[in-house]
Amino acid sequence: MSLLSLSRLSVTRRRRPVLRDVSLDVAAGEFVGLIGPNGAGKSTLMEAALGLIPCEGRSSLADLSAAERARHAAYLPQSREIAWPVSVEVLIALGRIPWPGASNAQDRAAVDAAISRMGLEPFRHRTANRLSGGEQARGLIARVLAQETPLLIADEPIAGLDPAHQLSCLSLLRDLATEGRGVLVSVHDLGMAARFCSRLVLLSGGAVLADGTPDEVLSDDNLARGFGIRVQRIETPEGTAIVPAAPL
Amino acid sequence: MRLIAALSLLVALLFLVSLSLGPAEVGSLRGLQALLFGGDGPLPIVMREIRLPRAILGLLIGGGLGLAGAALQGYLRNPLAEPQLIGVSGMGALGAVIAIQTGLSTAFALGLPLAALAGAALGVAALMALAGPRGGSVTLILAGVAIASLAGAGIALVLNLSPNPYAAAEIMFWLMGSLADRSMSHVWLALPLMVLGSALVLATGRALDALTLGEQAAAALGVSPARLRWQLVAGVALIVGPATAVAGAIGFVGLVVPHILRPWVGARPSRLLPASALGGAAMLLAADIAVRLIVPERDLKLGVLTAIVGAPLFLHLIWKTRAGGRL
Known part of the structure; x- marks a missing residue:
């Protein structure tokens, strides 16, 4: 079941195209990672x-009212x-x-579920903006969970987090997708994206350059065209680690 | 809830104290009796025509300023925002000053407040034209600051060109803000507009809560930014315009009260709105009682007192916040 369907989406800012004819579907159970260089349009x-x-083009969410949209995504x-x-x-x-x-009671149940899922019970009554960056990020993800929507859209959820928090954040999002939600995130760490996402979409210059499984999308050719880099691949028991080696 | 109950009680108490204060020496009980049941002699008239409007305006304007301040701070996500920021009160004051200068204020009883209302309306129109339907909160601040400084320049120009020092002094005194010698017609002029404005502002609570997460997250939570801005600016203008028109410029209530009460409501913007309205009413009623008690014979202006008390209080708060590492 498709939770998000974009067809030929284009965005122009100050007469400069930022997004060009992007078509994309996110289905229930999918964990889609958006990758691409800075300014690619993620x-x-x-x-x-x-x-x-x-924007021009069509997003399935745009047909909904603002309130309905907030209950869907x-x-x-x-x-x-x-x-x-x-x-x-x-x-x-x-x-x-x-x-x-x-x-x-419903509200409280949703908040309690989000708190326990993110392991925030000890912080429940603490002041949110005085917690550490990692704890704040968990609180904000819990806020998104409490919204109880079938679709989650997160813009760089692991930016600025330490490695342990990065891992727990991405595995949580993967679990949510396994439970039947649709998840769309943007990520800069290619290795993490390859390891956790079920599908990757590579954006470059506002257009989709590649869309498919992590192996398909993270080919040497795509990385060279999308990011202008050469990478080194290191096999590990947890999967292939992708290390940016040199600019082209 | 307990905070709301306590503040309501405080406001009710201060309202009664305000009613029982004045140059005519009457016991508070006798005064209230005369107010409610009438009677012979001048007392019912003193109560109904002099003290009642003063107390009602204190309640109304204080409450309005507290509410408007809390709403603007929530909308701009800035604890330094205050109702004067959007320039509406400045334009109202300019309208009033022109009315004094041209003699319109003496031509008929409501000449001054009506001119002030016209000025405030002009200010809102300019604000909305400048900040536009798509502008963000920063555009709103910039436009408000520009309008406020233009109004300030206009007032300075009127003072500058004032033909005699008496007219200038009258303008200066009016600008200081006061609730003395207001009548029930002032109440009837301000009340409906301020109630309408308060209703608009109180309805923004949930949207202001959502804005805690930033404008984009709020929009994704179903808040329409354009509608919220319209509702908030119209509401604040309907509160601040009439308040300035009948009482002049009264500063610091809208700035300090939300600041003091924020920790008591867990910093939630929606819960701050009613609390701050009650807190503002209490502060202005208390200040208006104080001006009558401190120097009863010299007509100490209300706006002067709120600034003298408010500014050090605010400095203290900044000091405390800084010490807590929260600023």
């Missing part, structure tokens, strides 16, 4: 798909803003805003 693609910026933006010193519990409860009809 964030723009997510914003356009969510209907947050004007949860979005973790790149900016990890927490403007006020609210408690972790209150922060996570912000994910319940799209559900005004839900009972208090």
Whole structure:
């Protein structure tokens, strides 16, 4: 079942094309990783798909009302803003805003489930924006989980996290996909993307350069064309590690 | 909830104290009796026409400023935002100053507040034209600051060209803000607009909560940025415009009150709105009681007192926040 369907999405900023004719589907159970160099249009693609910026073409989410969209797709933006010193519990409860009809018990159950899933029980009453970066990131992911949407869209969820948090974050997202949600994330770490995502989409210059399994997409040719780099591959028991070796 | 109950009680108490204060020496009980049941002599008139409007305006304007300040801080995600920031009160003051200068204020009873309202309306129109339907919060601040400084320049120009020092002094005194000698017609002018504005602002609570996560995350949570901005600017203008029109410029209430109460509501913008409204009402009623108690014979201006008390309080808060490493 397709949870997100983009067809010929294009975005122009100041008469410069940022996204060109991007077509993409995310189905339930898929963990799709968006990769590509800085400025390739990864964030723009997510914003356009969510209907947050004007665009040409069609996104299946754009047909929904803003409220329905928020019950279908949860979005973790790149900016990890927490403007006020609210408690972790209150922060996570912000994910319940799209559900005004839900009972208090339903809201509490969703927040509790998100807290326990992210292992945030000890931090429940702590002030969210005074926690460490990793703990804040977990709180913000928990907020997205509390939204209880079939589709999750996360813009660089592991940027700025230590290796342990990177691993636990990506394996959580993979588990969510295994449970039947659709997950779309942008990642810079190619090795991590190859290891966790079920499918990769390589964006370059605002267009899709390659779309397929990690092995197909991370070919030497694609990496050279997309990133302008040569990579070294090291076989490990956990899979192939991809190390950027030199610019071309 | 306990905070709301305590603040409501405090406001009710201060309202009664405000009613029982004045140059006419009457016991508070007798005064209230005269207010509620009428009676002979001048007392019911004193209560209904002088003290009641003053107390109601204190409640209304203080509450409005507290609410508007909390909403703007929530919207701009900045604890330094205050109702004066969007320039509406500055334009209102300019309208009032022109009314004083041209003699419109003495031509008929509501000449001054109506001119101030016209100025405020002009300010909002300019703000919306500048900040536009698609502008972000930064555009709104910049446009507000520009309008406020233009209004300030206009007021300075009127003072500069003022033909005699008495007119200039009258303008200066009006600018300091006061609730003295206001009538029920002032109340009827301000009340409906301010109630409408407060309703608009109070309805933004959930959207302001969502904005805690930033504008994009809020939009993805179903908040329409254009609608929120419209609702907030219209609401704040409907509060601040009439407040300036009947009482002049009263600063610091909208800045300090949300700041003091924020920790008590767990920093949630939606819960801060009603608390800050009550807190603002309490602060202004208390200040208006204080100006009558400190120097009863000299007509100490309300805006002067709120600034004298508010500024050091604010410095103290900054100091505390800085010490806690939260700024």
